[in-house]
Amino acid sequence: MSDITSQSLFELISNIKEKKLSSEEITKAFINRAEKSKKLNVYVTDNFEKAIDQSKKFDSNPNFDLKLPGIPIAVKDLFCTNGVRTTAGSKILNNFVPTYESTVTQNLWSQGAILLGKLNCDEFAMGSSNETSFFGNVQNPVGENLVPGGSSGGSSAAVAANLTPVTIGTDTGGSIRQPASFTGTVGLKPTYGSCSRYGIVAFASSLDQAGPMTKNVRDCSMLLEVISSFDQKDSTSIDYKRNNYSKELSKDIKGKKIGIPKEYRVDNMPDEIEHLWKNGISYAKDCGAEIIDISLPHTNYALPTYYIVAPAEASSNLARYDGVKYGFRSPGQNLIEMYEKTRSEGFGDEVKRRIMIGTYVLSSGYYDAYYLKAQKVRQLIKKDFDDAFSKVDAILTPSTPSSAFKIGEKTNDPVSMYLNDIFTVPINLAGLPGISIPAGKDKNNYPLGLQVIGKPFDEQNILNISYALEDKINFKNDISDWWLSE
């Protein structure tokens, strides 16, 4: 048997079911590795003691009918967890302990999983490098001083570094897929409405969606199966029949039509990305898929549209962090002063930047020119995809325009940071499912990802295509455990 922490979710599940491993052994193995991996800074809050107790409890009366029997899982610190501090990577929630559980995490625990701890992320999920977290940046296990991507950077790093078998992140403009791409892991953003937003600290309500982050496509299908559910507590949750994604997973994609959008061939795109994409296309052909050139004409407008819509919603969503009810408060002589001090000291620069952008684009006199226009463009972007999906079953693109960059490299250039989301953002605007799978490496040996985009509710199809491509690509992450301490 290979080292416990390097096993896939499926391996762990079968080892538990066959009683080759106990939940306690597995839990302790991940905890031990985490203790030696502090340099990566993936944890904001650990739940190790309780996790061991729960694993023992599971072992004393195991239920092997559950989908995640006794499996320890760490989750992004954007999910509210009952009795466990939830910070959203922000000082303003530094001391916040929810008395309730998010639906998505509840779904994990209901299937036997055990909370290992809360993973670092960009503050309120605003960032592409995990550098905006109040709790410090996260190291990418792929290489020292490399960002793990963001905003689910703690999550991607934890999976890549074998600190959790799988994890869940959230994706508003690429926050699952981009970090997956940067760390050589798999990340899926489901259709908007697939996973409940109840109990997830909101960034941009019309775009936010939770999703699985895993080592491989099969684990991803299982985790999606567990977390996706209709929830009456979220008015935007959609009631539709969900697949048994892991059972129905198949590499047979013969005859599937896969679209290649010409607009994703952006200016100054590195050759290695172009090369990666070509490889992906030829693998898809090898699997019997039919490749079709398509056009998504409004792609160029997606990023500016996103950077109006998301900050607008965020500026309103974050108004509740005012020092009055919970979280951080900086006292003032009067209410206004308390607000100003609390929010000035409690939020970091990137969050403040987006609150200001959002406030501006919603202001009277600017609303029509920015927010309303952005909403119209959003409809056009959605229509692009609708038109394309009348011709194809799925769309294949690179996940990101580059590989992981150095910590600090882009912190003073927000626009260049925002450009990281160029391939992922349109999918959130259109509410579609998208998955990033590791597909190759750049000249520095850093992982690169390919993105498969599907029709609404067609997660099964993009999982199947990814499963087939994964087999052909046969990607191996080259991680040296350079950060381990004794």
Added chain:
Amino acid sequence: MSKNSEYLIERENKQYEVIIGLEVHAQVTSESKLFSQSSTKFGAEPNTQVSLVDAAFPGMLPVINEFCIEQAIKTGIGLKAKINKKSVFDRKNYFYADLPQGYQISQYKYPIVGEGKVILDMPNGQKEIGIERLHLEQDAGKSIHDIDPNNTLVDLNRSGVALMEIVSKPDLRSPDEVNVYIKKLRSIMRYLGTCDGNMQEGSLRADVNVSVRLKGETEFGTRCEIKNVNSIKFMQMAIISEANRQIDLLEEGKEIDQETRLFDTKRNETRSMRSKEDAHDYRYFPDPDLLPLEISQELIEKIKSDIPELPDEKKKRFIDKFNLSPYEATILVSDIETSNFFEEVIKNSDVKLATNWITGELFAVLNEKNLEISQSPVSAKNLSKLINLIKDGTISGKIAKTVFEQMIDGDKDPLIIVKEKGLKQESDPKAIEELINKVIENNSDKVAEYKSGKDKLFGFFVGQAMKESKGKGNPQLINKILKEKLNG
């Protein structure tokens, strides 16, 4: 409306007309809040009716309470208004300590109910007031400044309670019309069971928009909005005071600034709260946590079929069926409880007598004791018994008043009172004849005067006979027999 009933404010041979529009905030009658399941019960301990959603905890999401939607539709139908099949919930963004989300969920561009109307019964005829719109929104919590010397305390029990904002067109022209309008609105909503209209508990409050113009002008003047006035009396005072303030400014050749004002009830004057320049930019935008609200024709039809008879229709029926005067009918339908009481009484008794007794004696008692009709000390059942005693001649109208006075104390059965106190009317002709004989015997001088042509003395003999009967003599019989005796 006739010219002489116009409400005009005079200034040195100039006459000013007052233009009023109201934004009424009516609390929706509902067990739970607009977007959460917390109770809306009034008067609970502070912060005991607050859910995680109401207190805006991270990750909490609003879920529409469909009952409140139905209540708004119902009210819209009661206002003869257009129900919009698609409406949108927007966020109205502003910071305040009692606004946990940092925004209020309201409806801005696309309200649930569009244009409608309310008919006012004014002393000199009917007047129609246009309704601009009705939209749903959340109430905020309550800031309490006078308990702790150093801090403001916040009670979130009210946070998230459903309100209907009913916006009138600027069709109101006098404090009297405002009085009748508010009462009519309240009456319609109470008939529908969509708002209890309880102003003491804050279930009904209004922002009052006032402008003035010279009589004959067709353009509106600059208006000021007086925020959050919570009684009809204060609305009327605020309007008079604000209209005079504006006219004074115009008379001095000054301009009126469009602004939001507050009414100081102690000083009876309005004070500037904020000018147009300082107006909040609420940054309204559609709430991304809620899908647009879509209402099916089936639901509208279903609600329509459940709409009870409303005051205007009931009034018409009372006039047509019971032959009531418009005045009587207006009074009896003004409140659902009153009309229910009336209809209960007339189930088993005479309509005309019931109308007189309810609008006369009963209302007098209620006014005196400051009671609602629902708290009436005399039940409909016993009042109808009393009326039947009058109708069948068991007691006279005059005795009935004595009986009624005794019924008030514990809703006593009038039959028992009449029996116990021996108040039954004397209707035996022989007995009446006997006592009339006695009266004639004792007043032979007056009889002579009468017979010599002093007709007016007839009333004196009636009075004497009544006195002799200790008030119990049947007045018709006394009249009849007296006439026979005196004229015979």
